[in-house]
Amino acid sequence: MTRIGGSITKVACCFILILMVSFGFGGKVLALTDDECLDCHGEEDWTTERDGETISLYVDMDMFNQTVHAENGCISCHEDAAEGEYEHPVPLASVNCANCHDQIGEIYENSDHGKAALDNHDELAPNCDDCHTKHNILPPDNKKSSTYPLNIPLTCGRCHREGTEMTQTHDLNQHNVVENYSMSIHGKGLFVDGLIVTAVCNSCHTAHNVLKASNPESSVNRNNIVETCDQCHVGIVNKFKTSVHSKAITSTDKKLPVCIDCHNSHTISRVSQKDFRLIIAEQCGNCHEYESETYFETYHGRASMLWGGETTAKCSDCHGSHNIMPSNDDGSMINEANIVETCAQCHSGANQSFTTYLTHATHNDRERYPYLFYTFWAMTGLLVGTFAFFGLHTILWIPRGLIDKIKGSGSNGKKTE
Amino acid sequence: MDNNEPLYIERFSVFQRMTHLLVIVSFLTLAVTGMALKFAMEDWAQWIAYVLGGFSVLGALHRFFAIVTFFYFFLTMILLYTKWRESEKSLLGFIFDSEGLVPNLNDAKELIATLKWFFGGPRPYYGHWTYWEKFDFMAVFWGIAVIGSSGLALWFPVAFSNLLPGYGLNIATIIHSDEALLAAGFIFTIHFYNTHLRPDKFPLDPVIFVGSISVDELKHERPREYDQLVASGELEELVQRQAPAPWLKRMSTVFGLFVVATGSVLIVSIIITMFSYIGKH
Numbered sequence: 001m002t003r004i005g006g007s008i009t010k011v012a013c014c015f016i017l018i019l020m021v022s023f024g025f026g027g028k029v030l031a032l033t034d035d036e037c038l039d040c041h042g043e044e045d046w047t048t049e050r051d052g053e054t055i056s057l058y059v060d061m062d063m064f065n066q067t068v069h070a071e072n073g074c075i076s077c078h079e080d081a082a083e084g085e086y087e088h089p090v091p092l093a094s095v096n097c098a099n100c101h102d103q104i105g106e107i108y109e110n111s112d113h114g115k116a117a118l119d120n121h122d123e124l125a126p127n128c129d130d131c132h133t134k135h136n137i138l139p140p141d142n143k144k145s146s147t148y149p150l151n152i153p154l155t156c157g158r159c160h161r162e163g164t165e166m167t168q169t170h171d172l173n174q175h176n177v178v179e180n181y182s183m184s185i186h187g188k189g190l191f192v193d194g195l196i197v198t199a200v201c202n203s204c205h206t207a208h209n210v211l212k213a214s215n216p217e218s219s220v221n222r223n224n225i226v227e228t229c230d231q232c233h234v235g236i237v238n239k240f241k242t243s244v245h246s247k248a249i250t251s252t253d254k255k256l257p258v259c260i261d262c263h264n265s266h267t268i269s270r271v272s273q274k275d276f277r278l279i280i281a282e283q284c285g286n287c288h289e290y291e292s293e294t295y296f297e298t299y300h301g302r303a304s305m306l307w308g309g310e311t312t313a314k315c316s317d318c319h320g321s322h323n324i325m326p327s328n329d330d331g332s333m334i335n336e337a338n339i340v341e342t343c344a345q346c347h348s349g350a351n352q353s354f355t356t357y358l359t360h361a362t363h364n365d366r367e368r369y370p371y372l373f374y375t376f377w378a379m380t381g382l383l384v385g386t387f388a389f390f391g392l393h394t395i396l397w398i399p400r401g402l403i404d405k406i407k408g409s410g411s412n413g414k415k416t417e
Numbered sequence: 418m419d420n421n422e423p424l425y426i427e428r429f430s431v432f433q434r435m436t437h438l439l440v441i442v443s444f445l446t447l448a449v450t451g452m453a454l455k456f457a458m459e460d461w462a463q464w465i466a467y468v469l470g471g472f473s474v475l476g477a478l479h480r481f482f483a484i485v486t487f488f489y490f491f492l493t494m495i496l497l498y499t500k501w502r503e504s505e506k507s508l509l510g511f512i513f514d515s516e517g518l519v520p521n522l523n524d525a526k527e528l529i530a531t532l533k534w535f536f537g538g539p540r541p542y543y544g545h546w547t548y549w550e551k552f553d554f555m556a557v558f559w560g561i562a563v564i565g566s567s568g569l570a571l572w573f574p575v576a577f578s579n580l581l582p583g584y585g586l587n588i589a590t591i592i593h594s595d596e597a598l599l600a601a602g603f604i605f606t607i608h609f610y611n612t613h614l615r616p617d618k619f620p621l622d623p624v625i626f627v628g629s630i631s632v633d634e635l636k637h638e639r640p641r642e643y644d645q646l647v648a649s650g651e652l653e654e655l656v657q658r659q660a661p662a663p664w665l666k667r668m669s670t671v672f673g674l675f676v677v678a679t680g681s682v683l684i685v686s687i688i689i690t691m692f693s694y695i696g697k698h
Contacts, residue, residue: 296458299571299590305457308471347575354578358587375588379595386599390607393549396535401616404540 032082034061037074050091059135067137097128107208112215124159124166131155131207147207150190152200153178160201173213180266197232204228204265220265222258229259239322244329257287262321274310284315294360318342318359424656425629426646432496437625439489440557441676443482448601449683450475450482455594461686483568490561516545516645520555524548544641549611560600567593602687605680613677621677626669627661 040046041059048055064070075081077095081088098105108114108128116125131146138145146155157178159166167175181187181201189198204220211218219228230237244250245257262283269276281304285292295301295315303312316324318334325332333342343350361369363376429437453465453475466472501511513519527548530541546554567589570577574586613621624630632652636643646652 298587299454302454302457303472306453306463306466306472306475308466308473309457311473349575351575351578353581354575354583356583357574357578358584361584361587363591369587371584372587372591375591376595379591379599383595383599383602386603387607390549390603393531394607394610396532397610397615400535405616 032075032088034073037081064135067135068139069137094127095129095134104208111208111210112212113210124169126159130158147202149196149198149200150194152202153181153187153190156201174266177266184266184268185270186268199232203231220260222260225258225260236322243322243324244326245324255287261286277310277314278304280314280316291360294362294365297362298359300359313346313359317345422658423660424632424658425660426632426635426652426655426657427629428624428635429628431628432492434626434628436489436492436496439485439492443485443489444600444604445676445679446478446482447486448597448605448680450479451594451597452601452683452687455598456687456690459686459690461690480572483565483572486561487565490565516642518546518551518554520548520551524551542641543639544645545639547639549607553608553611556600556603560596563596564593564600567596598687601680602684605684609677609680613673621670621673623661623666623669623673626673627665629657629659629661632656 038059038061041057042061044058046057048057059074069077077097078088078092079099080093083089096105098108109118113126116122117127133146136144136146138148140147140149142148143150145151158164161167161178162176182191186199189195190200206219209217209219211221213220213222215221216223218224226237226240240246240259241248247256250256262280263276281292281295281301292315296305300312300314303309304314320333323331325335327334327336329335330337332338339355340350340352343355347354358369358372361372363369363372366373449465450469453462453469454472456462457466466475469475469478501508504511504514506514511517513521515521515523525548527541527543530538531548534540570586570589571593574583577586577589612618630638632643643652646655
């Protein structure tokens with residue numbers, strides 16, 4: 001019995017030893033705990049040198065515990081850290097967020113940011129953490145989040161602010177975007193009024209699917225921009241869709257305007273503000289060249305060019321803006337039925353005769369404006385005739401006057417007669 | 418009259434001088450504010466609008482001095498009326514007076530004599546008003562009628578459209594601005610030269626401000642008037658020993674040169690602009 005009992009004791013001892021070994025060391029191999037990570041990474045002043053730069057290896061767990069990933073342990077992202085024992089391979093591989101966020105990962109991969117980073121290995125292209133941070137990822141409705149609306153222009157501005165390495169090394173269509181945005185009505189809404197429903201970068205460009213405007217898939221491509229603005233400006237877009245500028249109403253080979261043709265993307269301003277009112281005729285003139293040019297020949301257009309000239313009638317004051325219709329449509333502001341009222345906005349007491357004033361007129365077009373053409377040339381003839389006669393008279397007088405001056409008082413009419 | 422001291426004779430009464438001062442101030446302001454609008458696409462015009470405080474200020478100044486213009490037109494009519502009553506002539510006799518302001522056959526003769534003088538002939542036998550001075554005067558009459566009526570149409574467009582079709586305002590714009598260009602161009606070049614910049618007056622003839630000229634000058638400049646005054650014996654009555662006050666002469670020169678310079682700069686800007694258009698087309 002003693003033998004047998006001794007054998008059992010030996011076996012039991014061995015088994016316990018094996019268990020101890022496997023639980024003791026094997027546990028370490030299979031599940032590195034956050035506490036163990038923090039043995040080292042909890043040291044605030046722990047740093048290392050990498051590519052000549054001093055990098056902090058400290059992870060602020062108090063902060064991390066407030067983030068969206070607080071429930072996730074270190075190794076759920078840093079998978080390769082788990083492979084090692086107490087020390088993990090250095091440096092760790094980049095975290096692949098797409099392991100969990102697979103749908104967003106796929107969108108990002110196909111975006112211009114993703115392609116630049118993954119396909120072109122552009123060091124300046126943003127990875128997830130460039131916008132979302134690493135250990136400080138907060139939900140976008142948290143005021144401290146890098147993706148909170150108030151912080152978005154700053155987050156994007158880290159690269160897109162004029163003068164950064166990115167803007168200087170990349171061929172971008174638009175410049176000063178962050179600066180212009182800040183001065184725009186959207187930017188002022190955000191920064192001055194703190195209105196977080198105002199458009200920020202990702203409202204138009206999307207967060208993960210950022211594509212150049214030239215890409216037909218882009219949210220800011222001219223074919224998609226109406227839908228993009230429609231996210232907020234529903235009423236305006238509804239009006240626009242029934243106007244002559246809408247694809248739904250007008251079928252033409254010519255380019256139809258979309259929101260950004262009149263309202264500049266990053267410098268967008270309130271339509272009542274003078275900087276908008278001063279460029280409106282040029283904006284419309286991009287397509288309506290003749291009307292714009294001839295408008296500038298009339299009183300309203302001339303005055304527009306002078307300081308304070310924003311008050312005179314601009315295209316939209318008479319034609320309307322989002323609801324614009326051709327003059328033969330009875331919904332048009334310049335339709336016969338409505339034009340008196342339209343002029344009367346400024347010219348109280350306007351009547352039908354008054355509305356025959358030519359608001360886009362040129363004296364250079366004999367076919368369309370014969371009265372103006374002939375009046376102009378009659379006046380020009382008068383000017384040329386008068387100046388020719390008196391100009392010659394003066395030119396002949398100059399040498400005579402000089403000679404008389406040099407000679408003295410000159411001869412007296414009476415004496416010589 | 419055999420005294421060595423120079424004698425003077427009044428050419429412009431205080432009333433006339435004051436009227437001309439109104440003409441200068443209003444015409445210059447009207448020209449500057451109006452041309453800034455006509456040439457609004459030019460930098461110099463935009464500068465004028467900016468310096469004066471903006472387009473609405475230009476409009477306010479332009480309308481104010483339009484009223485001043487109608488006012489001096491009215492003053493001139495009073496002056497003419499008084500002169501007519503004093504002259505004891507019939508109305509037509511006054512208007513077509515051989516020494517009056519309306520051009521007559523003698524002016525055509527004087528024009529030919531002047532052209533001969535330019536080519537070496539004798540200085541013509543000019544009277545109280547030369548033909549170019551008459552033209553200046555008549556041009557203001559004509560100008561106020563044309564620019565004034567078209568300007569009123571543009572000032573009160575709705576009222577105008579009750580009388581004539583609205584597109585008449587487009588025609589009125591062309592007439593108003595081109596007639597104004599003619600007026601400004603004429604005054605700032607031809608009138609300035611004929612009156613001030615010609616070699617025997619250069620740089621300024623202050624008579625319109627100081628009022629009197631020396632009898633010697635009258636004798637040289639306007640021999641016919643001098644002879645007429647001698648013949649009628651009026652010269653003895655009209656001459657005065659009082660020379661224009663030095664302060665008045667100095668102020669006249671400073672003010673006059675300022676006006677001549679301003680008008681000249683404006684017209685040079687316009688000429689450069691117009692030549693650049695002709696170059697472009």
